[in-house]
Amino acid sequence: MCFSCFRSPSTAGLSRRDALARACTLGLVLPFTAPALRAVCAAEQSGPAPTDLMSAIKDIIVQAKSPELAAYRVFDINAGDLPWTDLGLDAAQGQQVTFLLTGRMWLSREHDLWFNPGLIFHARTRGLRPMYIPMLNAGTMTASHDGPIEVARSAAEWASEDGVLQTPPEIYKKADVRITGVALLWRGDARVGIKSLLAQGDAGDLLASELARLERGRKLPAGWSNLLGFGGGQEVFSRDENGEITCDSAGSASIIERPLSIPLASGPRLGWRWKIDQLPSAAAEDQAPTHDYLSIGVKFEDGQDLTYIWSEHLPQGMVFRCPLANWKAIETHMVVRSGKAELGTWQAFERDIAADYSAHIGGPAKSISHVWLLAITPFQRRKGSCRYADIKISTADNTVLKV
Template sequence: MTGNPALRNVMTLGRLALRGIGRLASPRPLGPDAGPAFEQALSGLLAEPAVSAHIRVARLVSLAPEEGWRSLDIDLATGEEMTVLAAGGYWASKPLDLGFGARIGLWLRMGGKTVVKTQTNSSTVTASQGGSLEIVAKPPGEWADEEGAFDPAYPRGGVEGIVAACIIVWKQGALAGLEAMSRAGDYEGLVARAREEVLNPVFPPQGWRYLWRLGEGRIFRDANNGGGHSICCHTAGDVGILQYPVDVPLTENTRLRWRWKVDRLPCDLPEDIQPTHDYLSIAVEFDNGQDLTYMWSSSLAEGTIFRCPLPYWDKVETHWVLRSNPADLGKWLAEEQPVRADYARAVGAPPARIVKVWLIAVSVFQRREGICEYADIELVDGDRVLKIA
């Protein structure tokens, strides 16, 4: 790929456009269809006596992209379980095949304070707080705070489409209701997947939590095998940042050490523009709010440094291409980076402390699959070793 960034970007967009033209006859769906078939099928399932016996209250809604929080006229009690079955999505550019489905863009708010994203389009959520229930469909990010206020710096718009959702609050828990619903029927596998998610939940690795701004997910999980412990990452058309809190001075001797094995990258184009910004990485967050992320690239040269191309993130995140040799895919590789020196080179005057370590998986733009594993993550300073994973 050419070393001229402007020419490279034009070539990348050209390749995207050609792919989009090639898919016009058979476009990739953003998820199950949100049309009348969804409403008809779900209305029928909700009306089945064997199903309705398990339901305290249910709502069917269609959400436009510019719409804000919508009240569902449901008052929750703490601990109640609700299942959200969703379909459809929003297109940012059909010619470039850029859009996102309901599986990554549906949010709930409980009691006017607690905001939670559904992990997929067949998710069950336990009410952590009682009060009124609201819903909104929106891209990941663009929050002003953790209570669901929209950031006025990022006005909503520029997308089109519909997200449809069926919200069910169960009387005695989700599993019994979903079992009854699965016996009554389904719509494009949504009920079956919801039942499977309740039976086999995916929890974040111990000590880690998802960044609230992007919401919970099922991307990362603990793994134990003959080779020891690792964190597995599987992303496909979604996005998630897993964070581990630390409090470590940033000195000349601070090193980030880890091993990783990347089996599949979620993008085959240069990742330094917004439509192709799908990647896998490990990152360090500092006490000044900045983060430096060491990434695998499919196309950019090792040692390439660039500011994140996404709104909001362009103010806080810097990318460092650490690996891009396709011959290294599928191999365990050991890494050690001098964090303070790297920050000085990539960002500027170093801050005082490291406050988090991140694992990042983005596949929302190209909607491809990314697979990798991380192990032996440590922050080291001389004889001091902080074991993270």
């Protein structure tokens, strides 16, 4: 599920031709006239104004005189900036740096479609993988290497985990985006440093929210990892003491995956129990501007993927290709439950994966390569919440693999 974006053709001098080019390149097709769209978008803000954030954090730093703070940098990421930007801060491997962010990346101003900065912000050290993506507007990276800290923005626009840009530079630079941030480089534990600053106040509640996140210490379920370009999955998905995987998402985009090679000839069936407390879309999910959903799915060796969704608006049994251009050729969605009547209750599902692949994809794949969990909520910025239990794949010879 790519969540790349483009500017409205009516903003910042971007022509309709450029907007269409960006849409096709980055994977999002939006209508140019959609008056009803505003009604389904949330009205929350993306954080404090840049000048307010900078003023507040500078005042706090001066007053706190924190011995934990080794150095800090204020930075901007603007439309014309190509990745990556060296902040002029050198970190040692294992050293922590906290980022506080504000701003927006606009998909379409006329449709009130935009992304929070934490969704598209990336950081790394010494120009090497892994890339860090906070997902939230505050986050703390642990340096993986000795060397300079670099930052960039990307809405699923990387060609690889090395941070090489896939989007043509002339299109990338036409994004309607500004991110303002502060990087706080700590001598020791980031939690201790943040507490020392909080004693003098906060900046748009970013310090308090980051301290709370650090103290929660959430981790991805064992065996799962973030899909390339989708970081911060541990803030969306976690396994509780009962073994259930919880999912809570609002204005974010997370896909986590678990490698699992199973031949289609073995007759694999995907089974799971699902308790959905809140669906994230106020309209049909088969349109790009309202393509917010919760899902479980499988990826095949040929690169295709098939995800199963619960929709309030689309009929059960409906199958459709992803409405985002870059994903339309590789992603298929199937509605396995419809309506609101059974929300908040546990429901059991089972799908014959080989049969679904044959009926709705029909490619050359001979096996499953991954199981996916997806929580996509950036377009309408509404909350989606659910739980998964008893995820398993069984085969015709009665082999059962718990996921």
